[in-house]
Amino acid sequence: MRNVRYPLAVSALLLAATASAQVQPTPPGNPPAPAPAPQAPPPPAATPTESVPYGAGLKVNMSPDGSKYFRIISWHQVWTRYNKNNTGSQRVAGDPESSTFDVGLRRSRLLLYAQLNPRFLIITHLGINNQNAVGGGVGIGDPGKKPQLFVHEAVVEYKVFKYLNIGAGLHYQNGISRMSRASTLNMLAYDVPIVNWPTIEKTDQFARGLGIYAKGRVGKLDYVLAMNDPFATNQAQTPATQPLNVADFNPRNSHKSYQGYLAYEFLDQEANLLPYQTGSYLGTKRVFNIGAGFLFNKDAMISRTGAVPVPTPADPFASVPNRLQNLGVWSADVFYDSPINKDAGTALTAYGVYYNYNFGSNYVRNIGSLNPSGAGGSNAIPGAGTLRGNTYPTLGTGSALYGQVGYLLPKNVLGEKARVQPYAAWMHGNFDGLKEIGAKDVNVYDLGANVLLDGHNAKLTLNYRARPDYSNPQNINYRPEITLQTMIFL
Structure with missing residues (x-):
């Protein structure tokens, strides 16, 4: 215990001396030390006056x-729609419906791309399209369920020198027109x-080809240019x-397909790292481009030219009279996008394109995007069967015109929270196969408006469409479609 007492006593003396030194009275004649100032509260966080630009996302x-990076883009486009169906449409077999109100996924995608350095680029694009309750899926017996998540693009690209990049894989570097490489993130109208x-x-x-391509700017x-x-x-x-x-597509086609597109940029140059062409810049650029493109595929089409022998021969390709025909398409287009009044934030977007198609004799193809009718129908020349849902003759040997124009209204129309961009679009198809059966040309009219909540990153689009019903080609009626598209991309 004696050994313990001495260290304890020494420790107590040291602590007392330290405390005494810290509380020494102020020497006579010196004023007392001022009390410490209270700590100032932190400044309040500044409230942003407007949405922060999305930037690189x-x-x-x-x-x-930043020379080595990767970027991820995800987007969904959801359609809520009222559709007046074509005559004789059925939602499912045995369930006729003259009109449909439905919700569907027009697109749901994931895009990844990366650069190890400015010479190397890799693109991976996955997604689904056109799923509703009656179609777009691969569920056994349930045609709307479990849509196929598939690869849209898988591309590797190398920059050879300033004017030339070479790429290969499943790619979107299409020819024919600007809109053949349309970005679905920033379209003017609700759809292509x-x-x-x-x-x-x-x-x-x-719309993607499996092949190689060359791209660049001089x-x-x-x-x-691409070969697929x-x-x-x-x-x-x-x-x-x-x-x-x-004519129809030849099941024994083994020839390469060639396509290309050239555009002269009179004003601002557009980014061309990725293939996706902007639909509307919302006044952030002054763009005026004139372009032309082509697609050619030897012996891609086949048509029967004589009677089918009875009984049907074992090899109809050798025994049934037929001829092979080349597939050829060319186009010319013009694109203009420019601010009108920068202070007010107004801008004009306009696009027009002419297509000349050669698919072989009397070819006509009927298409309905996100078709609300899951039963019946035919993809032959109108009159051969009921064109179900919202289907109409979309492509065919002959020609097509398409034009759209939009105007971004001043900033103060909806206050600081949103912008409004009304637009109008028109498609005209002049197809040989329709003339053959005495049907009129195709005309499709769209009128709509984008409500831009955060530019193209978050927007609502309301579209009214007047669509021709070719169920009876000699008595064409126009059917209405009203679509609300909700879209967000990050």
């Missing part, structure tokens, strides 16, 4: 200078007219199953 830099993708889901995979001339392997299609079809003198 979900971009992750992998090097301090489909006339811009003449081989969609035939010799391509949802001065103000932007170009892309056409996908095998119509494998159950033979000349014996075809109507007389009506």
